[in-house]
Amino acid sequence: MGRSSSGIVAGLTAAALAAVGFLAYQASATAPAKPAAGTQAQQPAAPAAGPQQPAAPQDPAKAGALPENSGTGTRVVYSVSQKRVWLVGEEGRQPRSFTVMPSTVHPKPGTYAVSTRSGAVTGSDGVPIEHVVRFALADNVVIGFSARLDxxxxAPDATKKTGGIRMTRADGDAMWNFATIGTKVVVVP
Structure with missing residues (x-):
């Protein structure tokens, strides 16, 4: 083959790999999460009210206590009512805790597992996001943690069904490093 033929083959190969990668992403983004038996449910959120407020930075001295009955072992604990997440690691170590902005669709309380992850995508609200950690399906909406690139x-648009539980980029980095595929996620009220 000549030099131009090699360039054409390389270009076609790159285009084919890009197409396969895009189709794989589409499949993973639309695949339902696999929550524990009996935990899949529909629970629409109350409409958001008031001005948009960023999540507060982590302050362990002010963080709420880890909710009772939130499981054992290494896990992510998400309290819908407190708008807070705890990353619970080794026994005896203080869990990292931070506030989040809940989505408009909430997962039912229960135990789930991280089912898929994406480094960077466009959220269901059309905003570029990173460190997406998906763990549940509620009201036909995939639920997961993420951080906006900006x-x-x-607060999410209350007129749209979204599943992105948003956090700061620093907290998103911590979630990404902690919550790998199969990590337990415990949702409490």
Whole structure:
């Protein structure tokens, strides 16, 4: 083959790999999460009210106590009512805790597992996001944690069904490093 033929083959190969990668992403983004038996449910959120507020930075002295009955072992604990997440690691170590902005669709309380992850995608609200950690399906909406690339943490549009539980980029980095595929996620009221 000549030099131009090699370039054409390389270009076609790159295009084919890009197409396969895009189709794989589409399949993983639309695949339902696999929550524990009996935990899949529909629970629409109350409409958001008031101005947009960013999540507060982590302050362990002010963080709420880890909710009772939130499981054991290494896990992510998400309290819908407290708008807070705890990353619970080794026994005896203080869990990292931070506030989040809940989505408009909430997972039912129960135990789930991280089912898929994506480094960077466009959220269901059309905003570029990173460190997406998906773990549940509620009201036909995939639920997961993520951070906006612009660093903002506004309240979601209450007229749209979204599943992105948003956090700051620093907290998103911590979630990404902690919550790998199969990590337990415990949702409490």
């Amino acid at each position: 660093g903002a943490v506004p």
